[in-house]
Amino acid sequence: MTAPLYEALMDYAKNQIIPFHMPGHKQGRTFPGEYLVNLAKIDLTEVPGLDNLHNPEGPILEAQKLAAKAFGARESFFLVNGTTSGIYAAMYAVLNPDDKILIMRNSHKSVYNGLVLTGTVPVYINPEIDYEDGIPMGIDINKLEEYLKKDEAIKAVVMTYPNYYGFCSDITGISDIVHKYNKILIVDEAHGAHFPFSNNLPHSSLQAGADIVVQSVHKTLSSFTQSSILHLNSDRVDTNRLKYSLSLFQSTSPSYILMSSLDLARDYMEKEGKERLRKAVQLADYARDEINKIEGIRCLGKEIIGKYGIVDFDKAKLTVSVKNLGIKGPEAEKFLRDNFNIQVEMSDAFNILAMVTLADDKSHIDSFIEGIKNLVAIKRDKEPVEEIKNYPDIPEMVLKPSQAVTKKAKLVPLDEAINSISANFIIPYPPGVPLVCPGERIKKDMVKYINVLYNKGIKILGLKNNNILVCEI
Ligand SMILES: Cc1ncc(COP(=O)(O)O)c(C=O)c1O
Incomplete structure (x- = not known):
């Protein structure tokens, strides 16, 4: 066999690496065995009885309705091209070329690509920056209000909630302000699909009254990669135009494997998933406490609340600062992979980010804590990364x-x-x-x-x- 990608994947699977990265199902731990052995048999198409994503009337419609109920939306739409396609569809549905849209300066690429696709004019709002940890955090809601007061032409606002590290702006305050000025609020909740299923996590922006919310179910819940959901929760959006936009950015051959994994992920959350999520949060809390006992290492958490526009955080995310050890995040990431068979989600200059999900158990967490305890063994870097401060003003925009x-x-x-x-x-x-x-x-x-x-x-x-x-x- 000569199939380099397949072989690379098989190697990863065989090495039994402990995954602290997405997708949330962590290599299939949450799926029924019957589903996994039948994957090829259910890779089907729009044959009679299996409905059509672009005009759902049967089981897809039913599955979407169940999702809407479970996640707390008025209407939900399955996405087979990730939250990326949902952001495109949301922007395309509410904006016309040359409309103004307020977005966070550190928005995900999909929001920037959405600007290109819609031919719209961005108005940028800077996030508050935690320079010490090197992380763009939340939005100052007073600043947001100033922007909306100053520029009546802004038609919609796109907010990221939570950020990649799980830190959350005051989305209820944001939603109130955006609606006070009669604008549409689209929330990129790519990293918050699990929020509706725990009282111990920040609330979803669906509860905060956002008009459109897009969630990567594959990231923090248990569907397959690329499967996301767009939720509609408002009268401010033309549903027909939204449906048209969704069809524009999605394949006419949507994968039944992806769609059924969304259906299963929702069902799982209505059964044992909630309890598994509660335990995951508990385990992550335990890890944070243990890691914070290690000298020179800090696991970010509630001390951030009240600063940088942050009002809450996702306890299932472990952001471990290795800055005071004099090493860089990527070195810590490599050390954990080489010595503890642990793969984290991501590393940046100062931190590593590990995702705990409903598929984890205590043995994973104990391995992670053990790995972190051993980080002190890494030789110090010659030159620690410097903090950047005093971000300059946003330059003048000459072209869209x-x-x-x-x-x-x-x-x-x-x-x-x-x-x-x-x-x-x-x-x-x-x-x-x-x-x-x-x-x-x-x-x-x-x-x-x-x-x-x-x-x-x-x-x-x-x-x-x-x-x-x-x-x-
Ligand atoms: C903040 C944010 N928004 C949107 C996306 C896109 O999500 P997806 O990978 O589901 O297309 C990502 C993915 O990394 C993200 O981090």
Whole structure:
């Protein structure tokens, strides 16, 4: 057999790595055995009796209705191309070309791509940044109100809730403000599909009154990768246009494996899933407490509440800061993989992020704690990553992102880019908030700031050997 991808996957599976990453089912631990052995047999198409995602009248409609009830939405729609497709559909359903939309400056790529697809004009709001941990956190709701008061033309708002690390803005306050100004609130709840199923977790933005909420069920619950749900909870959105938009961004051959895994994930949450989730949160709390006893290591948690626009956090996420050990996140990630057979979800300059889900048990958590205790053995890095501070103001937007990305572009040395219009993002990590977005004018001060970061060795996405892509105009 010559099937490199298949072989790589089989190797991963055989190595019995302890996964602290998505998908939430953690290699099938939550699925009925009967389902797993029949996967190929249920990889079907729109034959009689199996309904049609694009015009559901039978079991797909029924499954979506059950999902709506379980998640607390008025209507729910299955997605087979991830939350990405749901964000596109939501934006396409409520916006026309040249409409203004308020988005967080650190929005996920799908929101930025949504700007390109819709030809809309972004108004950016910066998140509050926890410079110490290198993480963009929440939204200051007073700032949000100022934006909406100042610019009546803004038609909709897209918020990310929670952030990747599980920290949550005041989504109820945000929802109230957005609706006070009669705008539409779309929430990218990619990392919060489990919220409706526990009283010990932040509430879902569905409860906060958001109009459209998109959740990656595959990330924190137990469906297959790429399966998500878009929930509609409002009269402010034209349902027919939303349905059209959904069909625009989804395959006409949607996978029955993905759709049935959504159906099963919902059913699981109505049965033993809730209790499993309660235990997962308990285990993660236990891990956080144990990790916080280790000198030089900190597991982020409730001390963040009340700062950076944060009002709550997802206890099932373990963000472990290794900064004070003088090592970088990726080194800690590699150490855990090489020595403890643990794979975390992600690492950044200062932290590693581990996801605990309803598929975990205590033995995983104990291995994780053991691994973290041993991190002190890693040799210190020569130069610790420096914190970035004093984020510069958002540059002037000259072209819409949809215009900038279609212009002919050229790579120029950063120092020669002054006054040019960027064709790309410039994003330093940490904290992962764009300094420059496509269509924005690169001013002298910005070049100076980027040069400082570059010379400090900070990772900057969008910069190739200190060259940047600008529009040829
Ligand atoms: C904040 C956020 N939004 C949206 C997405 C897209 O979700 P999906 O992978 O389900 O398409 C992601 C994925 O990583 C994400 O982190």
